[in-house]
Protein backbone atom coordinates (compact mmCIF):
# COMPACT_ATOMS: atom_id res chain seq x y z
CA UNK A 162 0.00 0.00 0.00
CA UNK A 163 1.38 3.46 -0.88
CA UNK A 164 1.48 6.11 1.86
CA UNK A 165 -1.09 8.84 1.12
CA UNK A 166 0.32 12.24 0.32
CA UNK A 167 0.56 14.69 3.23
CA UNK A 168 -0.10 18.16 1.88
CA UNK A 169 1.11 20.88 4.24
CA UNK A 170 1.27 23.69 1.65
CA UNK A 171 -1.96 25.29 2.88
CA UNK A 172 -5.24 24.69 4.69
CA UNK A 173 -6.94 25.63 1.39
CA UNK A 174 -6.34 22.02 0.29
CA UNK A 175 -9.06 20.80 2.67
CA UNK A 176 -11.91 19.06 0.88
CA UNK A 177 -15.58 19.39 1.77
CA UNK A 178 -16.87 16.95 4.41
CA UNK A 179 -19.38 14.22 3.39
CA UNK A 180 -22.02 16.21 5.29
CA UNK A 181 -21.21 19.29 3.23
CA UNK A 182 -21.48 17.32 -0.02
CA UNK A 183 -24.88 15.96 1.04
CA UNK A 184 -26.11 19.43 1.99
CA UNK A 185 -24.83 20.81 -1.32
CA UNK A 186 -26.76 18.17 -3.26
CA UNK A 187 -30.02 19.24 -1.64
CA UNK A 188 -29.52 23.01 -1.44
CA UNK A 189 -31.81 25.67 -2.93
CA UNK A 190 -30.96 26.83 -6.44
CA UNK A 191 -32.09 30.44 -6.59
CA UNK A 192 -30.27 32.96 -8.76
CA UNK A 193 -28.56 34.90 -5.97
CA UNK A 194 -27.58 37.77 -8.23
CA UNK A 195 -31.12 38.24 -9.60
CA UNK A 196 -33.70 37.29 -6.96
CA UNK A 197 -31.59 36.22 -3.97
CA UNK A 198 -31.23 32.66 -2.70
CA UNK A 199 -32.52 31.49 0.71
CA UNK A 200 -29.41 29.44 1.57
CA UNK A 201 -27.08 32.31 0.70
CA UNK A 202 -29.24 34.62 2.83
CA UNK A 203 -29.03 32.15 5.71
CA UNK A 204 -25.24 32.01 5.39
CA UNK A 205 -24.94 35.80 5.27
CA UNK A 206 -27.16 36.17 8.35
CA UNK A 207 -25.21 33.48 10.23
CA UNK A 208 -21.84 35.08 9.44
CA UNK A 209 -23.11 38.51 10.52
CA UNK A 210 -24.56 37.09 13.75
CA UNK A 211 -21.30 35.31 14.63
CA UNK A 212 -19.27 38.45 13.94
CA UNK A 213 -21.65 40.71 15.88
CA UNK A 214 -22.35 42.80 12.76
CA UNK A 215 -25.61 43.85 11.12
CA UNK A 216 -25.08 42.18 7.74
CA UNK A 217 -22.94 39.77 5.77
CA UNK A 218 -21.98 39.25 2.14
CA UNK A 219 -20.88 36.04 0.40
CA UNK A 220 -17.93 36.43 -1.97
CA UNK A 221 -15.90 33.96 -4.01
CA UNK A 222 -12.53 34.56 -2.31
CA UNK A 223 -10.63 36.29 0.49
CA UNK A 224 -8.75 38.43 -2.01
CA UNK A 225 -12.02 39.70 -3.46
CA UNK A 226 -13.50 40.22 0.02
CA UNK A 227 -10.55 42.45 0.93
CA UNK A 228 -10.76 44.36 -2.36
CA UNK A 229 -14.52 44.90 -2.05
CA UNK A 230 -14.14 45.99 1.60
CA UNK A 231 -11.41 48.45 0.64
CA UNK A 232 -13.51 49.84 -2.25
CA UNK A 233 -16.60 50.17 -0.07
CA UNK A 234 -14.76 51.93 2.76
CA UNK A 235 -12.75 54.33 0.62
CA UNK A 236 -14.78 54.95 -2.54
CA UNK A 237 -11.41 54.79 -4.32
CA UNK A 238 -9.96 57.87 -2.61
CA UNK A 239 -7.26 58.21 0.02
CA UNK A 240 -4.56 56.22 1.67
CA UNK A 241 -4.73 52.82 3.36
CA UNK A 242 -2.45 52.02 6.28
CA UNK A 243 -1.43 48.49 7.09
CA UNK A 244 1.45 46.42 8.40
CA UNK A 245 4.13 45.90 5.75
CA UNK A 246 3.82 42.11 5.54
CA UNK A 247 0.03 42.07 5.24
CA UNK A 248 -1.35 39.54 2.78
CA UNK A 249 -2.98 42.40 0.85
CA UNK A 250 0.43 44.00 0.26
CA UNK A 251 2.51 40.89 -0.28
CA UNK A 252 0.20 38.45 -2.01
CA UNK A 253 -2.77 40.17 -3.65
CA UNK A 254 -0.70 41.43 -6.60
CA UNK A 255 -1.25 45.14 -6.01
CA UNK A 256 -5.02 45.08 -6.56
CA UNK A 257 -5.35 47.83 -3.97
CA UNK A 258 -3.41 50.15 -6.28
CA UNK A 259 -4.21 48.72 -9.70
CA UNK A 260 -7.94 48.13 -9.17
CA UNK A 261 -8.92 50.35 -6.23
CA UNK A 262 -6.54 53.17 -7.22
CA UNK A 263 -5.38 53.75 -3.65
CA UNK A 264 -2.13 54.73 -2.02
CA UNK A 265 -0.86 52.41 0.67
CA UNK A 266 1.60 53.06 3.45
CA UNK A 267 3.26 49.89 4.75
CA UNK A 268 4.00 50.20 8.45
CA UNK A 269 6.58 48.41 10.60
CA UNK A 270 5.12 45.87 12.98
CA UNK A 271 5.77 43.07 15.40
CA UNK A 272 4.33 39.64 14.63
CA UNK A 273 1.84 41.20 12.26
CA UNK A 274 0.57 43.96 14.56
CA UNK A 275 1.39 47.41 13.19
CA UNK A 276 3.56 49.47 15.50
CA UNK A 277 1.15 51.79 17.34
CA UNK A 278 3.39 54.85 17.32
CA UNK A 279 4.13 54.42 13.61
CA UNK A 280 0.40 54.08 12.96
CA UNK A 281 -0.45 57.15 15.03
CA UNK A 282 2.20 59.16 13.20
CA UNK A 283 0.93 57.96 9.81
CA UNK A 284 -2.77 58.82 10.22
CA UNK A 285 -3.51 62.12 8.51
CA UNK A 286 -6.47 64.22 7.44
CA UNK A 287 -6.72 65.48 3.86
CA UNK A 288 -5.37 68.97 3.37
CA UNK A 289 -2.95 68.92 6.30
CA UNK A 290 0.21 70.63 5.14
CA UNK A 291 0.65 69.93 1.47
CA UNK A 292 -1.08 66.60 1.60
CA UNK A 293 -4.30 66.24 -0.34
CA UNK A 294 -4.52 62.58 0.55
CA UNK A 295 -5.99 61.61 3.88
CA UNK A 296 -6.12 58.26 5.63
CA UNK A 297 -9.17 56.45 4.31
CA UNK A 298 -8.74 53.09 6.04
CA UNK A 299 -6.67 51.13 8.54
CA UNK A 300 -6.42 47.43 7.71
CA UNK A 301 -5.37 44.72 10.16
CA UNK A 302 -4.82 40.98 9.65
CA UNK A 303 -5.46 38.19 12.17
CA UNK A 304 -4.27 35.50 12.26
CA UNK A 305 -1.32 36.90 10.34
CA UNK A 306 -0.18 34.68 7.50
CA UNK A 307 3.33 36.02 6.96
CA UNK A 308 3.93 36.30 10.69
CA UNK A 309 3.47 32.53 11.00
CA UNK A 310 -0.18 32.55 12.04
CA UNK A 311 0.38 35.08 14.85
CA UNK A 312 -2.77 36.43 16.49
CA UNK A 313 -3.16 40.16 17.04
CA UNK A 314 -3.47 40.83 20.79
CA UNK A 315 -6.95 42.15 21.64
CA UNK A 316 -5.52 45.00 23.74
CA UNK A 317 -3.58 46.26 20.73
CA UNK A 318 -6.61 45.94 18.48
CA UNK A 319 -8.57 47.97 21.04
CA UNK A 320 -5.90 50.68 21.10
CA UNK A 321 -5.92 50.88 17.28
CA UNK A 322 -9.72 51.03 17.35
CA UNK A 323 -9.49 53.95 19.77
CA UNK A 324 -7.12 55.77 17.43
CA UNK A 325 -9.37 55.09 14.44
CA UNK A 326 -12.44 56.49 16.23
CA UNK A 327 -10.49 59.55 17.30
CA UNK A 328 -9.62 60.24 13.64
CA UNK A 329 -12.88 58.98 12.18
CA UNK A 330 -11.06 56.40 10.04
CA UNK A 331 -12.67 52.97 9.53
CA UNK A 332 -10.90 49.70 10.34
CA UNK A 333 -11.11 46.56 8.19
CA UNK A 334 -9.84 43.23 9.48
CA UNK A 335 -8.56 40.67 7.00
CA UNK A 336 -9.55 37.65 9.04
CA UNK A 337 -9.00 35.00 6.40
CA UNK A 338 -8.30 32.75 9.41
CA UNK A 339 -10.47 34.67 11.90
CA UNK A 340 -11.81 31.48 13.51
CA UNK A 341 -8.24 30.26 14.07
CA UNK A 342 -7.43 33.55 15.79
CA UNK A 343 -10.58 33.31 17.93
CA UNK A 344 -9.82 29.68 18.83
CA UNK A 345 -6.30 30.62 19.92
CA UNK A 346 -7.66 33.47 22.06
CA UNK A 347 -10.49 31.33 23.44
CA UNK A 348 -13.13 33.91 22.44
CA UNK A 349 -15.93 34.22 19.88
CA UNK A 350 -15.10 35.88 16.57
CA UNK A 351 -17.32 38.81 17.61
CA UNK A 352 -14.84 39.67 20.37
CA UNK A 353 -12.21 40.26 17.68
CA UNK A 354 -14.62 41.86 15.20
CA UNK A 355 -15.83 44.42 17.76
CA UNK A 356 -12.59 46.30 17.14
CA UNK A 357 -13.36 46.78 13.44
CA UNK A 358 -16.01 48.26 11.17
CA UNK A 359 -15.72 45.30 8.82
CA UNK A 360 -14.19 41.86 8.86
CA UNK A 361 -13.72 39.12 6.30
CA UNK A 362 -13.16 35.43 6.91
CA UNK A 363 -12.57 32.52 4.54
CA UNK A 364 -14.82 29.46 4.47
CA UNK A 365 -12.40 27.65 2.19
CA UNK A 366 -9.32 27.35 4.41
CA UNK A 367 -9.33 25.35 7.66
CA UNK A 368 -13.13 25.49 7.67
CA UNK A 369 -13.10 23.07 4.70
CA UNK A 370 -15.78 24.57 2.41
CA UNK A 371 -14.88 24.34 -1.28
CA UNK A 372 -15.20 28.07 -2.02
CA UNK A 373 -16.08 31.34 -0.40
CA UNK A 374 -15.39 34.19 1.97
CA UNK A 375 -17.70 36.29 4.11
CA UNK A 376 -17.55 40.04 4.56
CA UNK A 377 -19.46 41.45 7.55
CA UNK A 378 -20.22 44.99 8.67
CA UNK A 379 -23.05 47.49 9.08
CA UNK A 380 -26.11 47.14 6.83
CA UNK A 381 -25.17 50.34 5.00
CA UNK A 382 -21.59 49.18 4.44
CA UNK A 383 -22.71 45.77 3.15
CA UNK A 384 -25.21 47.36 0.72
CA UNK A 385 -22.36 49.47 -0.62
CA UNK A 386 -20.09 46.39 -0.76
CA UNK A 387 -22.81 44.52 -2.68
CA UNK A 388 -22.50 47.10 -5.47
CA UNK A 389 -18.72 46.77 -5.57
CA UNK A 390 -18.99 42.97 -5.57
CA UNK A 391 -21.02 43.27 -8.75
CA UNK A 392 -18.51 45.73 -10.22
CA UNK A 393 -15.60 43.32 -9.77
CA UNK A 394 -17.55 40.37 -11.14
CA UNK A 395 -18.14 38.62 -7.85
CA UNK A 396 -21.91 38.14 -8.09
CA UNK A 397 -22.85 34.49 -8.17
CA UNK A 398 -25.92 32.76 -9.60
CA UNK A 399 -27.01 29.34 -8.20
CA UNK A 400 -24.78 29.78 -5.17
CA UNK A 401 -27.04 27.83 -2.77
CA UNK A 402 -24.87 24.66 -2.77
CA UNK A 403 -21.73 26.68 -1.96
CA UNK A 404 -23.60 28.50 0.80
CA UNK A 405 -24.87 25.19 2.23
CA UNK A 406 -21.24 24.06 2.62
CA UNK A 407 -20.38 27.47 4.10
CA UNK A 408 -23.05 27.14 6.80
CA UNK A 409 -21.60 23.80 7.92
CA UNK A 410 -18.12 25.31 7.78
CA UNK A 411 -19.16 27.91 10.35
CA UNK A 412 -21.41 25.73 12.48
CA UNK A 413 -19.29 22.59 12.65
CA UNK A 414 -15.79 23.01 11.25
CA UNK A 415 -15.02 26.09 13.34
CA UNK A 416 -15.33 23.86 16.43
CA UNK A 417 -12.39 21.60 15.52
CA UNK A 418 -9.65 24.15 14.72
CA UNK A 419 -7.91 23.56 18.06
CA UNK A 420 -6.94 20.13 16.63
CA UNK A 421 -5.03 21.87 13.81
CA UNK A 422 -3.32 24.11 16.34
CA UNK A 423 -2.28 21.04 18.35
CA UNK A 424 -0.76 19.33 15.28
CA UNK A 425 1.07 22.56 14.39
CA UNK A 426 2.49 22.63 17.91
CA UNK A 427 3.46 18.93 17.67
CA UNK A 428 5.22 19.66 14.38
CA UNK A 429 7.08 22.69 15.74
CA UNK A 430 8.13 20.86 18.93
CA UNK A 431 9.41 17.91 16.90
CA UNK A 432 11.31 20.09 14.45
CA UNK A 433 12.90 22.11 17.24
CA UNK A 434 14.05 18.84 18.85
CA UNK A 435 15.75 17.88 15.59
CA UNK A 436 17.35 21.31 15.19
CA UNK A 437 16.55 24.27 17.44
CA UNK A 438 17.46 26.74 14.66
CA UNK A 439 14.52 25.63 12.55
CA UNK A 440 11.62 27.00 14.56
CA UNK A 441 10.71 28.53 17.90
CA UNK A 442 7.77 26.43 19.17
CA UNK A 443 6.75 29.26 21.51
CA UNK A 444 5.92 31.34 18.40
CA UNK A 445 3.25 28.90 17.21
CA UNK A 446 -0.19 30.25 18.03
CA UNK A 447 -2.42 28.71 15.37
CA UNK A 448 -2.02 26.31 12.41
CA UNK A 449 0.93 27.85 10.53
CA UNK A 450 4.54 26.78 11.09
CA UNK A 451 7.19 28.84 9.37
CA UNK A 452 10.57 27.13 9.29
CA UNK A 453 13.81 29.02 8.87
CA UNK A 454 16.11 26.69 6.96
CA UNK A 455 18.92 29.24 6.50
CA UNK A 456 21.13 27.48 9.06
CA UNK A 457 20.26 23.96 7.91
CA UNK A 458 22.55 22.25 5.40
CA UNK A 459 19.80 22.34 2.73
CA UNK A 460 18.07 25.30 1.10
CA UNK A 461 14.28 25.61 1.09
CA UNK A 462 13.86 24.31 -2.44
CA UNK A 463 15.85 21.19 -1.60
CA UNK A 464 13.67 20.63 1.48
CA UNK A 465 10.62 21.05 -0.73
CA UNK A 466 11.93 18.65 -3.37
CA UNK A 467 13.17 15.94 -0.99
CA UNK A 468 10.08 15.97 1.20
CA UNK A 469 7.99 15.97 -1.98
CA UNK A 470 9.76 12.77 -3.08
CA UNK A 471 8.64 11.26 0.26
CA UNK A 472 5.01 12.29 -0.40
CA UNK A 473 5.09 15.37 1.85
CA UNK A 474 4.23 18.66 0.19
CA UNK A 475 5.51 21.92 1.70
CA UNK A 476 5.93 25.45 0.32
CA UNK A 477 9.31 27.21 -0.04
CA UNK A 478 9.31 30.97 0.52
CA UNK A 479 11.55 33.98 0.74
CA UNK A 480 14.88 33.62 -1.09
CA UNK A 481 15.15 29.92 -0.29
CA UNK A 482 15.30 30.49 3.46
CA UNK A 483 11.79 29.72 4.62
CA UNK A 484 9.21 27.00 4.42
CA UNK A 485 5.57 27.39 5.36
CA UNK A 486 3.76 24.34 6.72
CA UNK A 487 0.06 24.61 7.44
CA UNK A 488 -1.89 22.00 9.40
CA UNK A 489 -5.51 21.15 8.69
CA UNK A 490 -8.25 18.52 8.87
CA UNK A 491 -6.45 15.97 6.66
CA UNK A 492 -3.27 15.94 8.78
CA UNK A 493 -3.45 14.06 12.07
CA UNK A 494 -0.89 13.35 14.81
CA UNK A 495 0.29 10.15 13.06
CA UNK A 496 0.90 12.11 9.85
CA UNK A 497 2.98 14.65 11.78
CA UNK A 498 5.04 11.80 13.31
CA UNK A 499 5.67 10.54 9.78
CA UNK A 500 6.73 14.03 8.62
CA UNK A 501 9.15 14.31 11.54
CA UNK A 502 10.67 10.90 10.75
CA UNK A 503 11.22 11.94 7.14
CA UNK A 504 12.81 15.25 8.18
CA UNK A 505 15.12 13.39 10.58
CA UNK A 506 16.19 11.06 7.76
CA UNK A 507 16.70 13.96 5.38
CA UNK A 508 18.88 15.89 7.83
CA UNK A 509 20.97 12.78 8.65
CA UNK A 510 21.72 12.00 5.01
Ligand SMILES: Cc1ncc(COP(=O)(O)O)c(C=O)c1O
Pocket residue numbers: 221222223224225227248249302304305306335336337338363365374
Ligand atom coordinates in the same frame (compact mmCIF):
# COMPACT_ATOMS: atom_id res chain seq x y z
C1 LIG B 1 -4.46 36.57 5.44
C2 LIG B 1 -5.03 36.22 4.11
N1 LIG B 1 -5.85 37.09 3.51
C3 LIG B 1 -6.42 36.82 2.34
C4 LIG B 1 -6.18 35.64 1.69
C5 LIG B 1 -6.79 35.40 0.34
O1 LIG B 1 -7.74 34.42 0.31
P1 LIG B 1 -8.13 33.72 -1.09
O2 LIG B 1 -7.05 32.75 -1.39
O3 LIG B 1 -9.45 33.09 -0.82
O4 LIG B 1 -8.21 34.80 -2.13
C6 LIG B 1 -5.33 34.69 2.27
C7 LIG B 1 -5.06 33.40 1.60
O5 LIG B 1 -4.20 32.65 1.99
C8 LIG B 1 -4.74 34.99 3.52
O6 LIG B 1 -3.91 34.14 4.13
